[in-house]
Amino acid sequence: MDRLIEKLRGGLPPEAVLTDPDVTAAYAHDHASFCPAGASAAVVLPRTVEQVQHVMRTATELRVPVVPQGGRSGLSGAANASDGCVVLSLARMDRILEIDPVERTATVEPGVVNAVLSRAVQEKGLYYPPDPSSWEMCTIGGNIGTGAGGLCCVKYGVTAEYVLGLDVVLADGRLLRTGRSTAKGVAGYDLTRLFVGSEGSLGVVVRAVLALRPHPPRQLVLAAEFPGAAAAGDAVCRIMAGGHTPALLELMDRTTLRAVNAMARMGLPESTEALLLAGFDTPDPAADLTAVAELCTAAGATEVVPAADPAESEMLLEARRLALRALEGVRSATMIDDVCVPRGKLAAMLDGTAAIAEKHDLVIGVCAHAGDGNTHPVVCFDPADEDESRRARASFDEIMALGLELGGTITGEHGVGILKKEWLARELGPVGLELQRGIKELFDPLGLLNPGKLF
Amino acid sequence: MDRLIEKLRGGLPPEAVLTDPDVTAAYAHDHASFCPAGASAAVVLPRTVEQVQHVMRTATELRVPVVPQGGRSGLSGAANASDGCVVLSLARMDRILEIDPVERTATVEPGVVNAVLSRAVQEKGLYYPPDPSSWEMCTIGGNIGTGAGGLCCVKYGVTAEYVLGLDVVLADGRLLRTGRSTAKGVAGYDLTRLFVGSEGSLGVVVRAVLALRPHPPRQLVLAAEFPGAAAAGDAVCRIMAGGHTPALLELMDRTTLRAVNAMARMGLPESTEALLLAGFDTPDPAADLTAVAELCTAAGATEVVPAADPAESEMLLEARRLALRALEGVRSATMIDDVCVPRGKLAAMLDGTAAIAEKHDLVIGVCAHAGDGNTHPVVCFDPADEDESRRARASFDEIMALGLELGGTITGEHGVGILKKEWLARELGPVGLELQRGIKELFDPLGLLNPGKLF
Numbered sequence: 018m019d020r021l022i023e024k025l026r027g028g029l030p031p032e033a034v035l036t037d038p039d040v041t042a043a044y045a046h047d048h049a050s051f052c053p054a055g056a057s058a059a060v061v062l063p064r065t066v067e068q069v070q071h072v073m074r075t076a077t078e079l080r081v082p083v084v085p086q087g088g089r090s091g092l093s094g095a096a097n098a099s100d101g102c103v104v105l106s107l108a109r110m111d112r113i114l115e116i117d118p119v120e121r122t123a124t125v126e127p128g129v130v131n132a133v134l135s136r137a138v139q140e141k142g143l144y145y146p147p148d149p150s151s152w153e154m155c156t157i158g159g160n161i162g163t164g165a166g167g168l169c170c171v172k173y174g175v176t177a178e179y180v181l182g183l184d185v186v187l188a189d190g191r192l193l194r195t196g197r198s199t200a201k202g203v204a205g206y207d208l209t210r211l212f213v214g215s216e217g218s219l220g221v222v223v224r225a226v227l228a229l230r231p232h233p234p235r236q237l238v239l240a241a242e243f244p245g246a247a248a249a250g251d252a253v254c255r256i257m258a259g260g261h262t263p264a265l266l267e268l269m270d271r272t273t274l275r276a277v278n279a280m281a282r283m284g285l286p287e288s289t290e291a292l293l294l295a296g297f298d299t300p301d302p303a304a305d306l307t308a309v310a311e312l313c314t315a316a317g318a319t320e321v322v323p324a325a326d327p328a329e330s331e332m333l334l335e336a337r338r339l340a341l342r343a344l345e346g347v348r349s350a351t352m353i354d355d356v357c358v359p360r361g362k363l364a365a366m367l368d369g370t371a372a373i374a375e376k377h378d379l380v381i382g383v384c385a386h387a388g389d390g391n392t393h394p395v396v397c398f399d400p401a402d403e404d405e406s407r408r409a410r411a412s413f414d415e416i417m418a419l420g421l422e423l424g425g426t427i428t429g430e431h432g433v434g435i436l437k438k439e440w441l442a443r444e445l446g447p448v449g450l451e452l453q454r455g456i457k458e459l460f461d462p463l464g465l466l467n468p469g470k471l472f
Numbered sequence: 473m474d475r476l477i478e479k480l481r482g483g484l485p486p487e488a489v490l491t492d493p494d495v496t497a498a499y500a501h502d503h504a505s506f507c508p509a510g511a512s513a514a515v516v517l518p519r520t521v522e523q524v525q526h527v528m529r530t531a532t533e534l535r536v537p538v539v540p541q542g543g544r545s546g547l548s549g550a551a552n553a554s555d556g557c558v559v560l561s562l563a564r565m566d567r568i569l570e571i572d573p574v575e576r577t578a579t580v581e582p583g584v585v586n587a588v589l590s591r592a593v594q595e596k597g598l599y600y601p602p603d604p605s606s607w608e609m610c611t612i613g614g615n616i617g618t619g620a621g622g623l624c625c626v627k628y629g630v631t632a633e634y635v636l637g638l639d640v641v642l643a644d645g646r647l648l649r650t651g652r653s654t655a656k657g658v659a660g661y662d663l664t665r666l667f668v669g670s671e672g673s674l675g676v677v678v679r680a681v682l683a684l685r686p687h688p689p690r691q692l693v694l695a696a697e698f699p700g701a702a703a704a705g706d707a708v709c710r711i712m713a714g715g716h717t718p719a720l721l722e723l724m725d726r727t728t729l730r731a732v733n734a735m736a737r738m739g740l741p742e743s744t745e746a747l748l749l750a751g752f753d754t755p756d757p758a759a760d761l762t763a764v765a766e767l768c769t770a771a772g773a774t775e776v777v778p779a780a781d782p783a784e785s786e787m788l789l790e791a792r793r794l795a796l797r798a799l800e801g802v803r804s805a806t807m808i809d810d811v812c813v814p815r816g817k818l819a820a821m822l823d824g825t826a827a828i829a830e831k832h833d834l835v836i837g838v839c840a841h842a843g844d845g846n847t848h849p850v851v852c853f854d855p856a857d858e859d860e861s862r863r864a865r866a867s868f869d870e871i872m873a874l875g876l877e878l879g880g881t882i883t884g885e886h887g888v889g890i891l892k893k894e895w896l897a898r899e900l901g902p903v904g905l906e907l908q909r910g911i912k913e914l915f916d917p918l919g920l921l922n923p924g925k926l927f
Contacts, residue, residue: 117816118712118713119709119712119713119814119815119816120712120814120815120816121712142715163658164658166656170655170656171655174633175656175658177658177662177665178629178633187903191903192903193903193904193907194901194904195904197812197880197881198814198879199812199813199814199844199845199846199879199880199881199884200625200626200812200815200843200844200845200846200884201621201625201630201812201841201844201845201846201881201884201885202812202881202883202884203618203619203630203632203669203881203883203884203885203886203887203888204881204882204883204888204896204899204900205669205888205896205899205900205904205908205926206666206669206670206674206908206911206912207632207662207665207666207668207669208904208907208908210662210665210666211661211662211665211666213662214658214660214661214662215661219661230717231715231716231717232715254574257573257574257575257576258573258574260597260686260687261686262685262686299755300754300755300756301755357652357654357655357656357657358654359574359575359653359654360574360575360655361572361574361575386656388655389654389655389656390654390655390656391654391655391656424653424654425652425654426652426654426656426657426658426659427659428657428658428659429654429655429656429657429658430656430658431658432658433659433660441659441660444659444660445659445660446649448642448646448647448648449648449649449650449660449663452648452663452914452915453660453661453663455914456661456911456914457661459907459910459911459914460907471660
């Protein structure tokens with residue numbers, strides 16, 4: 018152990034190697050429940066690519082596992098420390114290296130916080146769409162590691178669609194440059210995309226070239242109340258089949274609406290089963306809201322209220338952004354599912370989730386990126402109650418089983434980490450799993466990078 | 473050899489195994505110049521996944537190389553036969569299995585012709601954007617293999633962005649399902665993207681789930697004439713930095729304009745150095761044309777003509793689509809470069825290409841997806857003239873060297889094939905090349921799938 022610390026200190030400034038257990042404990046885990054976290058041997062906080070290379074060379078030489086970490090806001094335990102590992106926090110590599118309005122690219126270090134980048138590019142009239150709820154604390158490196166999404170994905174897609182090129186420090190300390198800084202490029206296999214969503218298991222991203230868009234107009238949002246999942250799901254299908262392009266299309270169920278009101282007194286309707294929010298950032302959003310309002314009414318909405326202006330729209334979005342935190346207040350802990358199903362199966366997913374909640378006598382609030390079919394059932398439980406905890410875990414798994422049954426995936430945007438390892442194997446099947454393991458072995462033959470995650 | 477044919481016929485109908493050398497010769501190569509093509513042992517034309525699996529199992533058992541083929545419109549020799557190989561044409565697996573307006577997906581077999589799919593989805597109000605010039609003959613499987621682009625990419629991106637999930641027959645005949653049929657999904661490493669652009673070297677795509685968009689309004693196009701590359705490049709930069717989102721932003725140089733006029737009497741201006749076409753499919757394209765016209769004038773355009781209506785716009789696009797064929801008429805053969813540079817380096821790329829043409833005393837016409845920085849310098853030569861052929865090849869290579877020097881890539885959308893193998897190694901560097909070769913070996917340990925391509 019001493020040898021590890023000594024070696025690490027040989028290539029890092031003293032303040033960049035933390036070993037006090039009281040301090041390193043703060044880096045032990047991310048936001049996921051039910052995921053074991055070990056005690057690291059050290060937390061390192063490099064500021065340069067060379068320092069990251071030094072860490073990986075040291076780890077390879079001494080055969081010590083390394084857990085790369087961003088803002089630790091992940092929801093699947095992918096950033097959790099394991100006993101004796103080196104936690105490699107990229108938090109201090111947080112420079113925005115360049116924002117180029119002609120190329121519409123930003124070149125950044127991995128520790129840049131999502132919201133910091135979003136604001137910096139907005140100042141130049143540009144837009145970095147991926148906007149996970151944790152955007153004020155999560156980092157671009159973490160977003161790349163998990164393949165993060167957000168509210169905007171129904172129109173603008175997920176993180177993967179914005180990563181053009183990467184600099185990656187490999188397990189053995191070598192530096193790999195992937196992809197490009199041009200608008201297009203198809204030279205060789207797409208290694209860039211292989212790293213997106215790889216949860217730090219293939220290499221350590223130390224620099225990213227990101228694609229940007231022109232900043233869209235402020236959006237107008239419509240709120241529609243539905244008497245049940247079937248009607249809300251039908252509305253989503255009508256909106257998408259109707260050729261509309263909402264910038265967001267979100268759903269909150271009654272449990273979620275009550276929780277948000279309880280936390281923030283938002284005055285959301287509590288008598289409705291499902292509230293749908295449809296936002297448009299088009300040149301004429303009012304016209305889009307009118308068209309979508311008609312579709313919602315045709316699908317059975319009991320109340321349809323277009324926001325009067327961007328400020329009122331922003332309030333509705335704020336309610337949606339509070340949803341996860343509000344549901345944390347229902348019991349003392351939550352487990353957040355991330356099942357994505359075909360849009361046509363959204364209603365079945367919602368009804369099935371309600372049945373699972375009833376079966377296990379649990380509160381499960383659902384908020385969803387409805388336009389993507391991406392639901393976040395939030396299982397509320399008290400970890401001090403052993404039986405409730407057991408039921409929570411069981412219902413969490415049953416929700417994933419239901420998602421797979423409906424033709425969906427166990428994770429739309431949160432990743433696999435520790436929490437869904439068994440489920441990943443089920444989703445991929447034996448052939449896919451074998452090839453994925455082969456890729457892991459190719460990039461990390463000693464198995465040092467974030468071992469125990471994904472597979 | 474007889475054993476191979478016999479085994480192939482054991483799992484394929486008689487008409488699906490072609491061995492007559494006069495017939496198989498027609499499947500020997502794609503559209504690329506300077507790429508050797510061998511004589512295949514057989515051409516097989518399966519209609520089902522099981523038949524493709526039979527071909528691959530047979531090839532694995534007998535250690536025979538297999539060259540997967542689509543429409544053979546490729547420009548890098550990636551589909552060329554090698555001596556003794558089995559050419560695996562997917563042309564008869566050409567069914568559109570499903571078009572789903574709610575999920576905005578199409579599920580297709582690989583042999584579907586791009587234009588056939590485009591028209592089929594348009595009938596349902598949907599849009600499959602990738603539109604290579606060869607769209608009336610190229611197949612979706614070929615588009616996936618090369619990572620094809622087209623005119624629309626500046627707004628809508630390349631093929632890769634529309635492939636959600638794949639069924640792939642592996643080298644040993646096993647079937648792999650990758651990706652998803654949902655809007656989002658981050659379960660495990662992104663094997664789907666690994667296959668896009670892999671030129672049939674990792675597996676045989678037998679089914680694809682493609683993302684669709686709502687069909688946009690018909691576009692209006694503006695034509696702007698520039699006295700030189702610097703002014704045209706400046707206009708492109710101003711348009712992109714100005715936050716505009718053209719649906720296409722194309723450039724033709726004087727050589728190209730003359731060639732198109734010579735072929736089709738289009739009445740294009742021949743006195744200008746560069747013609748820029750900017751198209752908008754926004755709700756108010758006339759307003760966009762007005763704004764872009766001002767930017768073109770500020771950049772030094774000598775003439776700016778907005779098309780009066782969609783019909784006039786279509787004529788301008790038709791001229792652009794004819795460009796490659798028109799340049800084939802200049803001499804008896806062409807080599808088409810595909811260098812993509814940062815937009816800010818477009819003018820330098822155009823001027824550098826002109827200098828290379830002059831140095832080698834050759835005609836090199838340039839058309840470009842200018843909004844992407846993706847240039848297609850078309851080297852015109854007579855293959856019967858040995859010295860001219862040598863100079864053509866030299867200039868082709870010098871253009872790639874220039875592209876790399878300017879921070880670009882050797883291929884924006886045509887792929888590597890045989891033609892650019894050495895250049896791929898230069899672009900990737902030793903670490904990248906080693907990992908790419910490792911991936912090839914993982915998926916195809918016997919090296920049977922399209923050997924001799926890419927690396």
